[in-house]
Amino acid sequence: MIPAALTDLPLWPPTNLGRDPLVPLDPGERDRFDAPVTKVRLPTDATAWLVTRHADVRQLLRHPGFSADLSRPGFPLLRALPPGALSDRRGGFIRMDGMEHSRLRRMLTAEFMLKSIRRIEPLIRQTVDRTLDDLRDAGPPADLVATFALPLPSMVICHLLGVPYADHDFFQLRSRTLLDRDAAPELVREHVAQLRDYLHRLVEAKCAAGDRADDLLSRLARDRVDTGELAVDELVGMAMLLLIAGHETTANMIGLSTLLLLRDVPGRYAALRDDPDQADTLVEELLRYLSIVRTGLPRLALEDVEIGGQLIRAGEGAIAVLSTANRDPVVFDGPDEFDPYRQAHQHVAFGFGVHQCIGQPLARAELRIALVELARRFPDLRLAAPTGQLPTRDNSIVFGLDALPVTW
Template identity: 80%
Template sequence: MTVAPLTDLPLWPPINLDRDPLVPLDAVERHRFSGPVTRVRLPTDTAAWLVTRHADVRQLLRHPDFSADLTRPGFPLLRRLTPAAFGSRQGGFIRMDGAEHSRLRRMLTAEFMIKNVRRIEPLIRQTVDRALDGLRDAGPPADLVTHFALPVPSMVICHLLGVPYADHDFFQERSRTLIDRDAPPERVQRHAQELRDYLHRLVETKVAAGDRTDDLLSRLARDRVDTGELAVDELVGMAVLLLIAGHETTANMIGLSTLLLLRHPARYAALGEDPGHADGLVDELLRYLSIVRSGLPRLALADVEIGGQLIRAGEGAIGVLSLANRDPGAFDRADEFDPYRQAQQHVAFGFGVHQCIGQPLARAELRIALVELARRFPRLRRADPDGRLPARDASVVFGLEALPVTW
C-alpha cells in the first residue's frame, strides 16, 4: 500500500472562524475528512487515523489495546507540547489506563451517581436563580456567557469540591489556558503549575485540619488520604481534573444550547411552558452540538482493525465525537436538530471506561439552566442577530466567547 506523504494529508483539527458555531464541520470540511477512517496530519507534524463513524468510534474508545496515556511515546498530541508541560500526571485518571485508571475512578463513582445528583438539584436551582438575577441586573442587553452560562457550573462545582468561588477568575483563566491548543507552551506549563499549587494548598489545609465539612475534597481527604489509599498529590490531580471539566464543558453547552434554541423560538417557548420533555431535549442538544470537536486521541498498543482499516501498534487514532454523533448510519436525519429525537446512544460524553464520570451532573445543570432561562426570560433573543459570534475554535472544548442577548 502506498502511504501518502505527510504534507499531502489534510490538517486536523481544522480552524475555520467563518463556520457557523452550531456546525462542527462545513460541507467542504466534511468532504475533506470523509471516510470511515482517514489519515490526517496533526499540528505536531505527525500522522494519525481519524475515526468518524459512530460504531467505529465506540469500538476505538472501548478497545483495551488503545491507550489514553499521553505520556506514551507516539501519542497523537494535538498541540506542540511535551507531556511535562502539563505538570504531574498524578490523579489525572482521564489519561490513565487499566488498573491505575480504575483505582482512582472508583473513588469518585458514587459521588456522581444519578441519585446523588438528584439530591443536590435544589442547590443547582438556587445557583441558576442567582445567576439569572445577575443576568437580569446586567441588562438588557447583557452577555449570556459572562452572566449566566459560566457562573452556573462554576458555582456548582466550587460548592461540590469545596473550592472558594471568590477565586473563580484565577482558576478559570488557568483552566482556559490548559484547554487552548494555541496557548504558548511556557504559559501552559506555568498555568498548570499555578493551578496545582493553588489546589495543593487547599487540599493540604483540609487534610491538616481534619476538615469536617461535607464537600468532596474534604471527604476524600478524610476517607482516602488519611487511610493511605490516596496520596495528597493524587487528590490534587483529581481536583484539577474535576475543576476544569466541571465548569468549562457545561458552560459551553449552556451557551451553545441557548443559541440553538433561540433559532427555534417555538421550541424555546415550549421548554419554559412545559419542561416535561427537557431530558430528551438535553440528549439531542448533546448529540447535535458535541462540544469536544477535535476528538479523543488514543495510541494503539497492538495492531487493531477499525472500520476496515488496520491501525498498527504505535500509531495514533482520534475518535471524532461530533462526526460520530452526526453519522447517518446511527441517526436518521443526523444533521437535523430534532428536540423529540431519542438520542440517548450519542457519544458526546465519550464511551467505554473513560466515559465522562460527571455526566449526570452535567445533564442536570443543563436541563435546569435551560428550563429556568426559558421560564424567566420568555422573550429572550439575540441582541445583534446578524452579528458574528466569537467562538473558541482552538479550544479542546468548543464554545462561544460571548452571546449578547436582550429581552
C-alpha cells in the same frame, strides 16, 4: 516547513474560522474526512488515523488495545507540550489506563451517580436562580455567557469540591489556557504550576483541618488520604481535573444551547418553557447535535487493531471524532437536523467505554434546569447580535462561545 510526505494529508483539526458555531464541520470539511478511517496530519506534523463513524468510534474507545496515556511515545498530541509537562500527572485519571485509571475513578463513582446528583438538585436550582437574578440585573442587553452560562457551573463545582468561588477568576483563566491549543508552551507550564500550587495548598489545608466538612475534597482527604489509599498529589490532580471539566464543558453547552434554541426555528424556545417535561429528551439531542469536544478523543494503539476496515498498527495514533459519530446517518435519521423530540440516547458526546465522562449526570442536570428556568423567567429572550459576529473558541479543546449578547 511541512515534510513532503505529509503535504497530501488533510490537516486535523481543520481551520474553521467564520463557520456557523452550531455546525461542528461544514460540508466541505466533512467531504475531506468522509471515509470511515482517514489518515491525517496533526499540527505537530505527526500523523494519526481519524475515526468518524458511530460504531467505529465506540469500538475504538472501548478497545483495551488503545491507550489514553499521553505520556506514551507516539501519542497523537494536537499541540506540543511544554518541557516537564508529563513529569507530574498524578491524579489525572482520564489520561491513565487499566488499574491505574480504575483505582482513582472508583473513588469518585458514588459522588457522581444519578441518585447523588438528584440530592443536590435543590443546590443547582438555587444557583440557577441566583445567576438568573444576575442576568436580569445586568441588562437588557446582557452577555449570557459572562452572567449566566459560565458562573452557574463554576459555582456548582466549587460548592461540590469545596473550592472558594471567590477565586473563580484565577482558575477560570488558567483553565482556559490549558484547553487552548494555541497557547504558548511556556504559558501552559506556568498556568499548570500555578493551578497545581493553588489546589495543593487547598488540599493540604483540608487534610490538616481534620474537620467534618461535607465537600468532596474534604471527604476524600478524610476517607482516602488519611487512610493511605490516596496521596496528596493524587488528590490535587483529581481536583484539577474535576475543577476544569466541571465548569468549562457545561458553560459552553449552556451558551451554545441557548443560541440554538433562540435561532432558526420560531417557537422552539417557548416550547421549552411550555413543556418542561420534554427537557430531558431535549438535552440529549442538544448534546448529540452540538458535540462540543470537536477535536476528538486521541488514543495510541498498543497492538494491531482493525477499525472500520483499516488496520491500525501498534504505535500509531487514532482520534475518535465524537461530532461526526453523533451525526452518523446509520444511527440517527436526518442527523443534520435538530429534533427536540428525537430519542438521541445513543450519542457519544460524553465519550464511550471506561473513560467516558464521570460527571455526565451532573452536566445533564445543570443543563436541564438551566434551560428550563431561563425559558420560564425570560420568556421574551432573544439574540442581540448576529450569529456571524459572535466570538467563538475555535482553538479550544472544548468548543464554545466567548460571549452571547441577549436582550428581552
